[in-house]
Amino acid sequence: MNPSYTIYGALGSGSVPVEAAMTLLDLKFAVVEAPTWEGEAQQAKVAAVNPLRQIPALVTPAGETLTESAAILIWLADSHPEGRLGPAVGDPRRGQFLRWMTFIPASIYSLFWVRDDPSRLAGPDPEQQARIKAATANRIADCWAMMDSQLTPGRYLLGDDMTVLDLYVTVVSRWGPRRSRFYDVAPRMSDVVRRVDADPRLSDFWAKRFPFVDGWESQGASPTADE
Ligand SMILES: N[C@@H](CCC(=O)N[C@@H](CS)C(=O)NCC(=O)O)C(=O)O
Numbered sequence: 001m002n003p004s005y006t007i008y009g010a011l012g013s014g015s016v017p018v019e020a021a022m023t024l025l026d027l028k029f030a031v032v033e034a035p036t037w038e039g040e041a042q043q044a045k046v047a048a049v050n051p052l053r054q055i056p057a058l059v060t061p062a063g064e065t066l067t068e069s070a071a072i073l074i075w076l077a078d079s080h081p082e083g084r085l086g087p088a089v090g091d092p093r094r095g096q097f098l099r100w101m102t103f104i105p106a107s108i109y110s111l112f113w114v115r116d117d118p119s120r121l122a123g124p125d126p127e128q129q130a131r132i133k134a135a136t137a138n139r140i141a142d143c144w145a146m147m148d149s150q151l152t153p154g155r156y157l158l159g160d161d162m163t164v165l166d167l168y169v170t171v172v173s174r175w176g177p178r179r180s181r182f183y184d185v186a187p188r189m190s191d192v193v194r195r196v197d198a199d200p201r202l203s204d205f206w207a208k209r210f211p212f213v214d215g216w217e218s219q220g221a222s223p224t225a226d227e
Helices: 016-024 040-047 069-079 094-115 126-150 164-172 178-185 187-197 200-209
Strands: 005-009 029-033 057-059 065-067
Touching (some): 005 016, 016 029, 016 164, 094 164, 164 187, 178 187
């Protein structure tokens, strides 16, 4: 039987929290592997579903295409309330859920457009590129610290139920400047992401889609585009 959903994504990328959510929801999906940061040929695989040539992009069973990681995650949680992966409209946690689900792509994930290829803003000068890389790492660390100061996590970020926000933060905090710095600047969220890393329902999934390779918590040690 054909899977109902198609996700355009890649190992260790922004498709991983979406794939994790679909795994927890027990949805059938096929992955079109397209590590877009590797260049033209990979970007071309995505062009038909996302003219920006970025992943993740999700094609639903109804044939609709969704882009934007946060929108996809919220849509999945809302469309499958039985999976309890997000507070519904009317739930007192809904406002903070939307706040942080929007903060991550607006303030953190968007910086990877330049981090993955600093020449996009810096031009060919390696010194300028290194400066942008360091400045964006500092900005990301500041954003995590601010978020950490505003949340009072329980077992998970919004209380005692796991939501797609936990999956999102768990994956994005593995990108530059990586977990070792995240643990320093976001001690309260650190307990949560470690819990999600260790969730037995996801252990096979992490091994396949974002493996914990040697030294994965430090800069430069993860099998993704961002160093
Ligand atoms: N706003 C998008 C950003 C997606 C994004 O930056 N994806 C990266 C991979 S993790 C990508 O495809 N980069 C290639 C490029 O920007 O050219 C989202 O939240 O889904």
